[in-house]
Amino acid sequence: MLPDRRKLRLAWEEFVNTGKVKGGIIRDDILASWRRCRSYGLDPFTDCIITDISEDAKEKAFAENNNLIITARPFLRSLYNLIRSLEMVTFLTDRDGFILEVLGEGPILKYAQSKNAVVGSSFNERYAGTTAVGMAIIMDRPYQMMAEEHYLEMIHVATCAAAPIHDDSGNVIGCLDITARYEVGLKHPHTLGMIVAAAQVIENQLKLKEESERFLQTSEYLKAAMETMSSGLIILNKDNLITHINPEAERILGLDLSTVSNNRIDEVISNKTVLSSLANNTELHAYETILQQSRCLVDLKPIFDPRGERMGSVLHLQEVKAVHKLVQRVVGMQSQYTFQDILGKSKEIEDVIKLGKAAAETLSNVLIVGESGVGKEILAQAIHNASPCTKGPFFAINCAAIPRDLIESELFGYEAGTFTGGVRGGKPGKLELAEGGTLFLDEVESMSLDVQAKLLRVLEEKKFLRLGGAKYLYLNARIIAATNKDLVKEIKKGNFRQDLYYRLNVLRIYIPPLRERREDIECLIQRFIPEISKKLGKEIKGITDEAYEYLKNRYWPGNVRELKNWIERAINLSQGPLLKMTDFPVEDALESDLVLTTHTEGPKQDISALHQIEMETIRRTLELCKGNISKASRNLGISRATLYRKMERYNISLSTYVS
Incomplete structure (x- = not known):
């Protein structure tokens, strides 16, 4: 029930004349403001707002609030477009009530101008008395006032609703206000809800802008991040009738304001959770659901007047795909490698790069085969960065590193309530997050057969369900898989599906192990x-010939990754400008027959060939060391006892090499 204007007028007159008023008529916070106005010596009968703000102070205020003005201006325009036919005026002020922007037209604007409520003036309590702007700033909350609650008599014709605007730290930096004639305000009780929603959108926009500048500091990302703030707003009155709907909400729901204005919300949205929250006056925060074929995050906030009566509600809709784009840019993996980062001068590695570039020109599935440490993910990233997907995200999953009972939810995601202890509201999977980009599945052979079957279906049908979900999501990501095993053998063992192998093996790229392209070792060492x-803050200029020959002739079961780790270890231990033999380990975990004889499950491996390599390596090293067992064992990275045992195995005579 609205306050009795006659009683308000009598209370105002009593206070103006005596400085006192009977309790129960005027709100306590308004009465406190009246008292402050009286202490300032403010004339309640003044016919316009009089300020003593200098021109320099005005220029300073505009300069300090330039970011607020630029950010808020498009939202002020949108808000004004909603109310322009309702004889209302919109004000934007700074944290002190200084008027920065005014939008309005007609008699109400002319009246405001005649009372000096214009840009460059102020709603500060010292100048304009008790106003909704002043109360919202002082009390740091949305505020609505009407008629005789204002201290200055000239504002008794109006009703005002204002909401403070905060920065990222929660400090008040400005205020939004809608002012209308009292009679107009009675017809539109939703104005406070509108102003709160607009202030919240401006705060979110300011926050996004601040975060974008802080973390990425590029105009391109700022533009992309600002686009993610394009969200839908629906204003409801106390009867849940749609009073306003913005263009983005129209687009999301496929509606038009002319067809849904004054319709009940349950005629547009049928989601039971949303309707139940509306009926119970409860809030929703980031509730994920599907509205008219669009997966959205829904925020619902009921708006109450100062007496606690619900005046209406604000629905905020944000498409999940917009959130996903932000997630992809901020927390998704960044593909940093290109084909220039694949080092080597061997024909084998040149063939790998040639095949990779050919694969990048298409969106077909790719299967990368090679031992652990050869650089399969580097190649996958290079393909991604040279492909049409380069502007999209790059996500990688090591299928062997995730427990088999979790890999399915990691891939497909899950809906709310699917798992006890799951993320509230559900969680998108990598297939969903990788939209428009590339999903790299490393050690794909580690997937269980049932997950392999589901992945095969996704690759065939180009759509999938979240766990616990009922609506299909469409796959819009390039799949690159990798393995360090012979998948044909795994198929024969019953560990891998043959149909999935054929589906993945559209473009197959084999990366040879380092020992099959030893001429690349020099390039890698130089890099x-x-x-x-x-990285370590050391000045190492190069490597001695002896140490280089030692590295060149090792077997390198860990391939490029192992070589890089050895270089890093040597640099840490080095005391001079060149890496020497003494900087590399004499013994390591591979000492017992592993350095020269270990083989992996990668293609092209043959036991007899490995023994031949081992024998030739020992002979070449003994020749280089002129039969010095200690030096030869050190170069080979094995013990003297191991070297003697291998010489006996291959019938190698030491006397042949002793000078």
């Missing part, structure tokens, strides 16, 4: 030494 030296 790793300066790169790692810089």
